[in-house]
Amino acid sequence: MKRREPLTNTQLLTTIATCIFFVMYFAAMIFMGGGFLKVQQVFDLLNDNAYLIIIACALTIVMIGGGINISVGGVISLTVMACALFLNGTGMQSAGGILVAFLLALGIGLAFGAGMGFLISYLDIQPFIVTLAGMFLSRGLTTILSVNPVKVTHEPFLALVKTKIQIPFLGYVAQNGNLIPAKLEIGAVVALVIVILSFLMLRYVKLGRNIYALGGNQQSALMLGINVRRTRFLSYVISGVLSGLAGFIFLMHKPAGNASVAMRSEMDAIAASIIGGTLLTGGVGNVIGTFFGVMILATIQKIIGLSPLNESWWQDMASGALLGVFILLQSVVLSGREKTRAKKASTPALQKG
């Protein structure tokens, strides 16, 4: 469809994000050294941000469809709290309890996704307001479940939390001569699988292509015979289920429920999607870019955390400034392309598209 162009906007923005990540990481390796020279550092970034990667994918899918979902953080806090309470309260001190908790997490996500998706796509209510209400509802339900932090005491689950995938050949040799293998958590693997699955879904499955068409131009999508309402509904259902899954992954990383879990993570996820090249207007975006967006944000945090400016307000200001640079860069690149296109548009073969 877009083969006339050497690179689509989506590919260009994704490439920029990927390049920025690698440039930044190599700069960190050269100037900061230390931890950044170890593979474990990359794995730590993945382990700590697995849940963020998943909700960023959820947001990318919704944003490509021209919508927005700011309830993801709230749904995470609700699933974390509900699963923690369930695991503590259940008599099933076995793997079965974990499975039920997992299904509970997906169920909560599905319920929120389907409910909000119905209101947005079948009743034509603005997505921002519906998902804002979803955020209020999920945060409120979290505190109704428990105001106090809940620590998971379920033995098999804690065993699962401690399970890490060890990769010896990527490890490093400690000072005492022992080989310390690189450790990857299950959550990080799940997050990577979700990234790949979302990528394949958006690229090769009919639903994914429909989501792009819907976000690009709703009227055209309708005329092409796409069921616009159902496509939009399904995009919210997917994002809901993914946020439920992210909640479970969060609990596997930090096995405790808390009312302030994943506070403002929706904004981090939106920022990651933007940095990765997804446009809020819809129709443009790629989960691979989003993945690198999360990694860029995480690396910035890590670099600032290790630098002398490690006080929290410096961190905020620096990450805000970097976010500004990325957003400006994107805007300049895109408007530059628009201009060259407008010039070329005088020749009939290359129409503005």
Added chain:
Amino acid sequence: MSAVKKAAKKSGGLGQLMIPLVALGILVLFNLIRDPSFFSIEMATNNSGNQVLSGNLISIIDSASSLAIIAMGMTLVTAACGGQDISVGAVGAIAGAFFVKIANTDNGITGGSAILGFIVCVLGTIAFMMFNGTLVAVFKIQPMIATLILFSCGRSIAYWINGSATPQLTSPIIDALGKTIPGIPIPTPIFAVIIMAILLALVFKFTNLRLYTQSVGINQGAARLNGINPTAIKLLSFVILGVCVAVAAVIGVSRLHQLNHKTLLVDIEMDAILAVAIGGNNLGGGKFRLLGSVLGAYIIQMLTTTLYSMSVPPVNVKAYKAIVIIIIVVAGSPVIKNKISTLITRIKAGRLQASAAKGVE
């Protein structure tokens, strides 16, 4: 048949304010049934010995002041840019920091320093809002993304401006700004809302700003071809929002008697956007009504106060609030509206037919 058309037209004209008015009415009715004394207003003596009006109604209107003022500015930005500014809370913290930094001199807060502080606060806030506005209007970045930058670092900037401190403020001037002026029984923030509303109403009355803003919001290209400068209109909407945020921040600081960069106007961006939406304004830009947004702000505050007076724990209020919001937006959704209006048309047509049949008989 023409009567039906007229009736449909009439309900369409009222349309935008219909939902907020009905919602407000239902809330009032609910409170009247639940507790008739909810709306009683009485004179009481406050801590500093002044006669002031007190009661739930006064406290609702009083505490919604910051929200109502910011909602007005947010409506303009929404209308012109087709997106929302999510940094108002954080920029509000910066505004508070500017005000306190200048007003709080070594001799405490004097009248002169307060006025100077207010001017600096307004100018500083406008400068930060211009940053947002430039990103949106000149670089054509989505408002929500452009304001994400200040949203994530604004409160830290506020902390840094004030030299990493959270000063306590005690002064009769702060009392007068945040609570009541001695001799006047109505809280000052209410006057601030009225003054801002009158100012904006005058601007709309004597300039073409309303028309220009709406046309930029509806179709930017067409507006430009008609000689309107979309960039200037968008920037102007952010400047007005800046003034609104500055006023709201000064109220917020005075009310709490302290500057806390973490809690000043916290989460107000979401409530402000909500107020705009409840007021029946399209979040995608275009036509707008300030009155709707102000009503929306009072609905949100009334809902919160009602829930508090029903002894719902503060941390749980969000869940109930969400349910009410969903009911309001569902009632205002285009699909439901269409269904209701076709239903009404059908009933009326049926009546007409029935009366026609009677006439024939």
